[in-house]
Amino acid sequence: MSENIYKPYLMEIEQIVEETPDVRTFRLKFKNTAEAEKFSFKAGQFGEYSVLGEGESTFCVASPPTRNGYIECTFRKAGRVTKGLANLEVGDTVGFRGPYGNTFPIEEWEGKNLLYIAGGIALPPMRCVIWNTIDLREKYKDITIVYGARSVSDLVYKHELKDWAERPDIKLITTVDPGGQTPDWKGEVGFVPMVLEKAAPSSENAIAILCGPPVMIKFTMPVLKKLGFLDKDIYTTLENRMKCGFGKCGRCNVGKVFVCKDGPVFSYEQILALPEEY
Amino acid sequence: MNNLIARAKELLENKIVQVIVGYEAGPTGVARPAFITNPAKADLLIYDERCVQNLAVYLTKPEVRNLGKMAIVATLPVMRSIMMLISEQQIFADNIIVLGVSSDGSLLDIADIKVMQAYIEKSDLGNPVKDRALLVELNKLSKEERFAYWQKELSKCIKCYACRQACPLCYCTRCTVEVNQPQWIPVQSNTHGNMEWHILRAMHLAGRCISCGECGRACPVGIPCHLLTMQLADEVHNYFKVYAGTSEKMSSVLSTFEPNDKESFII
């Protein structure tokens, strides 16, 4: 009999990092080693994480495929499933189905400058590709990361932000919204689009990867255009509600395009061709 | 009907309202809701015995509201729904014009809410005659027979929520069944879960149901779910001597009380 496509892998929580009061990162390890060996994924893909008894929720894999043996997910406590997840402890079981969806075309980006722009809880879906390209550092030229959050306490991956800031081969700009700073905050204060405009990274031979709340995207796009980025060189991910993850349940489509099959990674050029249904 | 069309035209032409919510005939001959914004199209309006749907459901619908000020063709149940919606502060009396129609199809002159209230008060406010008969039949059955009857009926329910969507008083933007913390009602359709849903619906309409029967009419599989709310409408009248939708000031039976409410089962 062939596989039950709705059956999740059983994963054990190996480590929990409390990123902010309501955001957590789980490191998950396959319970079954045979499944672990067969499993592979690429940057940008997502999965259905489940708490048995609560249901499933869709997040991107937050760890890079260059780190074997585990996957990580970062989620904000918001609905029934994420609350269920937040109640779990190290050693507990989480279900995982995936990977689904397309990937960031990182091979095409080789030899280019990369500009990552993320806002708030949108860093996790980008963390996978960021680490992926950092782990293959010699293949890419400059890597710039612009990350903003509402306040200092809302910044996720604080330990990694520190590492990135210390690395000479990465340019990291962190910012918090006005009023969100603490007395010892050393980063920028201001909204992502303004900070980006001030930093003015060059668009020459560069790719921009953008992820964040709609309002941030709305105001960041004109800045990227001003800097000279072409639509086809800007990438983002769409996050629509989904249940199955493989084009059957009928929720995530934007016009003819299934976010779960044709996405979640889209170039801005592709997004512009979509009907406004996302 | 001609009076209705003339009045509709006049309201649209003089820009007193932007839309008339009334009935038109569909291609298969059934009457259905129509939204007339162009006075030239007012001739499409009909009013006859086919026009049974409670149009008041559209008063709270965002896309219909966006059309602007409306006039609504209103039978007695529609008027009572309007009263309920005003009393529950979902709509403002000033924003709608009521094109009242009596049971024989003639246009009533409902100048304002006072007139409407007077008209409602002198009408028969009990359940519709044919439903009364059904209720009497059901109440004659034994408890076990009634339990079996409702199990059989509710096993047909497919949880399409047409009963809820068709009801002018089920206007919540997020229904209890759509809350999943806790999940009161199972998402799937099975007899037990369906029964819980219909109990919940009837309880949430207790003292608010204006006996239009729209829920039962909307049901695609023919469950007489309107009898549940109608039975409660009867009981509300028995116990508390009120009919829903008779005054703009009335508050819902279950959100008020009288210290001397009578019952006989609490020990």
Next chain:
Amino acid sequence: MSDFEPKVVAFVCNWCTYAGADLTGTSRIKYASNVKIIRFPCTGRIDFMLLLKAFANGADGIIVSGCHPNDCHYTSGNFHAKRRWIMFKELMDFMGVDMNRITFSWVSAAEGAKWADVVNTTVTRLREMGPYVSYRDLVNKSVEEEVKNE
């Protein structure tokens, strides 16, 4: 069915009946141990869905109890509850759910003896009625419906 012990769930308010039940205990009045008490801030807070869930999860009977009228800690919670129970009882009756399995009562904090009496009468009645098979069948049958064509 002589050895049948009914499972009874009691939904009670914090201020009167719960305190009343406490008094029953401290007064060393014995009463049937079939009852599992669930404490609420007020009878006005007892949702009818909870009663249905109790039946669905295997209760044979239910007691709902709170402060006497005019004694509500929140002034009017029990008056609201009363109206709700009237409607609920009538609806349940109409749908054929056995209302003899639900006891509604007012038990004040001073009525320890009344609480024992309410529980004992209810349990005795339920012993005679036997387990609530028809509701349980409904639930079990519904679980099977899902796999109908297997």
Next chain:
Amino acid sequence: METSRKLIRKQSLEKLYNQLSATRKVYAPVIADDKQVEFKYNPGFAEVTFEHIRSTLSVKNIAFPKVENLFLYSNGKTESTITDIDLNKIPEVVLWGSHPCDNAAFDALRSIFEWDIKDEFFSKRMEKLVVIGLSCHLSDAYCFCTSVGLAPNSSKGSDILLSPLHNGDYQADILTEKGASIVNSFSELFESTSGEEVVLTTVKQKFDHEKVTSKLNGAFEHPFWVENSLRCIGCGACAYVCPTCACFDIQDETRGKNGKRYRSWDSCGFSMFTLHTSGHNPRNVQSARWRQRIMHKFSYMPDRNQSLGCVGCGRCSSGCPVDMNIAEQLEALQNI
């Protein structure tokens, strides 16, 4: 397989039914107490109706049940296990007397469930299904099979298609191996055909579906959607009675330690269908949801699944509480 044509007399048909019904599950239409037509398992032959236009619900539940367990689980604090559903336990079912539109709908469902990765739950049920279809000699104003490339006697989706003759006998078209194996097991009941004309209803063509599909391509922003969906009240009746609607929800239900993950029918017409946790809703108004329904069936599915998502059974329109008549709307759409 080469198809063949036989004749089956009325008495033989009854024998065929009774013999099938004695040995396996037969899902056949009956007229219920409330005059609604519903499909039941193994009703007596006398109960089975041959005179229905359409059943209230479609027969899709035989391949795509309204609730279907995906797996069972037991959830301990540290030890969790998942138990698969044994799909081999799905019994063989004979679908009897379903009309050509409903039978063609299985192909549309297949185009969704077997698109990209294969859904075993659906496929297994289809594997165990034998369809003995019945051509239509009755129709009503809601029927529009001829507008979506079908006809009252389309054989698509049937294993055997029965068509009524004037004298009460039936012509039997044997269309697949599955059909042939039934005919072979009961060969004594089938005779060679005398070439008599079958009695069929005529269904007027209301629109050209290819024209609709091409029109829809640029119609996403058209004011048509708002104008024509104002009366839609946003219930799920159309989707639930539809033989081809396949959208579903996945939910968990636990009792104590044990539970099940199941899928159940869902509808794109519900306001919460696409709601994000954040509160953002890509299809936040009813017109967008109505557009999705029509677009999915007549534009997205032909494009992505190489199948039309509509078989013209007319259930959505006859079951709609507010007369959202899909054929009327498609007719209008081909001329926008």
